[in-house]
Amino acid sequence: MEIVNSAKEIQEYLQNTRRELHENPEISNKESKTSEIILRELEKFGNFNIRKNVNGNGIIAELIGAKEGKTIALRADMDALQIEEETGVSFESKNKGVMHACGHDNHMTMVLGAAYLLSKRKDELSGKVRFIFQPAEELSPNGGAKGMIKEGALDGVDAIFSMHVWPDLPLGKVGIKEGPLMAASDHFTVTIKGKPSHAAKPNEGIDALVTGAQYVTAVQTIVSRN
Template sequence: MNFLEQSKKNHDFLVKIRRELHMNAETSQNEVETSKIIMKYLDEFNIPYKSEIGGHGIIAEIKGDNDGKTVALRADMDALEMEEENDIDFKAKNKNVMHSCGHDSHMTFVLGAAKLLNENKNKINGKVKLVFQPAEELSPIGGAPKILESGLLNDVDAIFGSHVWPDLPFGKIAIKEGAMMANSDHFTVKFRGASSHAAKPHEGVDAIVMGVQFVNAIQTLISRNTDPMNSAVLTVGRFIAGTRYNVMAEECLVDGTCRTFSEEDRQRIYEDMKNLAEAIASVNHGSVDYNYGFGYPALLNEKSSVEIVKNSVKEVFGEESLLEISKPAMTAEDFAFYLEKIKGAFYWVGIGTEGEKNYPLHSNKFFLNEEILHRGSALMAGIAVNFLNEN
């Protein structure tokens, strides 16, 4: 089956879908219009589905004419809280909401693949489930666990997902076996002291001093306590304290994230941060509230599923489009929850254009070349058929 040629014929239709989704961008757990758009196109394709799964999620199913196993293709649905700065006709309508992580294209990939697969049911051995998942950006909870809890994926033998990637050249497909993306955890540490006049610090307990000591101390958890061969990142994104220049701060909030690949490193850093926070509070005669949220697990691609993706890339686009990467990313994806239960693989779709400014994911100027839409759809359809034919 030449899915690429078939998908090219759907290009204008896919652009229409993507722009409609882009204009109606909605945040995590609010994907009402987004789900309506998806259901509208599934109805048009005459593909049956179940809705309101794990919130506003949708799971559709295409049954091939021949018996076989079951494969799932997943797309995330939610957008981010930011105002779009692109001057385009299909600019996001909802204030301070934008598809700046490319989820509109991911939904289009799966809808495009659905159209191709539904038109070729006579060549499908088994079933294809189409998973439209809400709340991917809702770290550390994510939308994937609720989809899994529904039980509707219990019969799935393998699951595949993708993400557009501005750091890669346009049309290149990157994948690796094993760790592809990191554990993603969120910590919030609130130090409590006692306010006093800034000129009489001995009469109070300085929460800012405790916060500063903590931020400095946790740097050694990576630089001195973590194996240099293991990738790990600790970043403080917010430091909030004080009400006035001449009043000693009573509270100090330290808010940040920890990214790791090793579960051993993850647990050790959690414990060491807790011990440091409590020790710093104690020695300064203050107190601390320590909250550490274990978020998305590391995304680990399964070997045989990676081979399916590689072979599909070569078949659909040619071997020159495949990039076998050696290093994972420190970013995170709740697709990892699926891979803890179901074998499968996740890959990146290059959208970078040489000689142009390529804005990163989560930028309010993020934009993509819509020529990627028919390519991403063709590849997803190819992966589904190849998995079913080989199993």
């Protein structure tokens, strides 16, 4: 329970950090202020080997324990969504049309909290802990992960962990499962070729607009029917 109690002791700090991140949301590949906040906090903690500007605004901070061991990574995403915040909270977004509506402000705060707690226990650690702050997670289908991996974010890592906040779970509960979890997204293009005709002779043409509307309606049922 020692580390749990230590976490409770920094609850106010974590709350304030999360709110600062929430106030300053930035879209994919524009996370410069977000990166500054994270770097500022990591430098306060000390004990880290820090790489910044990884694949843009990404950050990698490594904590080396006093003993030999494996390398474990903890990862958080950084970017926000193009949504206008209308919550009315005191720490509402200062950036018009941008909001942390997907919880990335929470994710960054959790990894910063872990970094703080583990940095105070460096002498007890076996191996290394790598803290990865990834930009452009929302930039489907090719977000910031590939670029960070290409720049060595996972080199030598034995296992990596991440966590996503989820409002459907009661406070204090953690949901886990074997295999893939959450949704994946991809982009594709569909071309519908129409054929013009006189309004008096619609049978001689192909109405691409009506065809497209029917297509959207039909495709939407694929997942729900399978």
